[in-house]
Amino acid sequence: MENASKALIIAGGVLLSLLVIGTLVFMANQLSDLRQTEEDAQAEERLEEFYRELESYTEDNMRGNEILSLANMLKDYNDRYAGGNIFQYGDEGYDPISLTVTYNLTPMTDSIFFENGMTFDLDQLIEQNRKLEDEVENMAKAKPTGYDKTYRELSGMTYRELYDMIERQGKYTTADTISAEINRLQSGSTSNDKNCIEYYNQLVSEQKDIKSSVRFNRPTVERYDNGRIKSLAYVQK
Numbered sequence: 001m002e003n004a005s006k007a008l009i010i011a012g013g014v015l016l017s018l019l020v021i022g023t024l025v026f027m028a029n030q031l032s033d034l035r036q037t038e039e040d041a042q043a044e045e046r047l048e049e050f051y052r053e054l055e056s057y058t059e060d061n062m063r064g065n066e067i068l069s070l071a072n073m074l075k076d077y078n079d080r081y082a083g084g085n086i087f088q089y090g091d092e093g094y095d096p097i098s099l100t101v102t103y104n105l106t107p108m109t110d111s112i113f114f115e116n117g118m119t120f121d122l123d124q125l126i127e128q129n130r131k132l133e134d135e136v137e138n139m140a141k142a143k144p145t146g147y148d149k150t151y152r153e154l155s156g157m158t159y160r161e162l163y164d165m166i167e168r169q170g171k172y173t174t175a176d177t178i179s180a181e182i183n184r185l186q187s188g189s190t191s192n193d194k195n196c197i198e199y200y201n202q203l204v205s206e207q208k209d210i211k212s213s214v215r216f217n218r219p220t221v222e223r224y225d226n227g228r229i230k231s232l233a234y235v236q237k
Contacts, residue, residue: 047094050077054097054229060218065211067101067234071125074099078122095224098231101125103214105236111206129210136207139200144185146171151200154185162186 050073057070074097078084083091099122105111113132120128140152146169147154154162162182172178188196220233 058221062216064214100233102235136203155197
């Protein structure tokens, strides 16, 4: 009888433990589901905010820096939600959004990376702008052979300052040789020489124009059946 009572007590304890564990597991699952629901709701709200913001880019007279910001915004959206970077983010199954941008840079005769009539898709636009920024940064830090000043520093110097700098160096001693060296520093030794102040100034000017000066017509907008934007096509004014 005593053994039977002990057995019942043990069985009751085991049953109670199982009930407690089961309750804890159930509560944990409920909390997990609640957190997932909250995260899904927050993600959906972020996407709705993104779609609302995207509509603001369908206006006329958008600036160059706004188009570049749009490109980065669409790249992030496509990567995160539309399978653009499936290895990092997976594929949420949302519809991708495409972008094309055409530049009419006739007034910008010195354009190098964004030539007149060039059309870029989303990835090409981001990559071309990155190349321009990298080239500006590299040239800003580069120094002509034999000089301790960068092209950025040299570009801010007057002809007289360049003349005095070269004269102090002692390598060129006559007015003609110093003037020839100034011309080489300013415009290069050949027509396609990129190691010169002129090339650096062209890069800086193009970077400024692409971001600040150019304007675009109201884009051609294509939409999905649900009304959300499928593609945007911009042409510079």
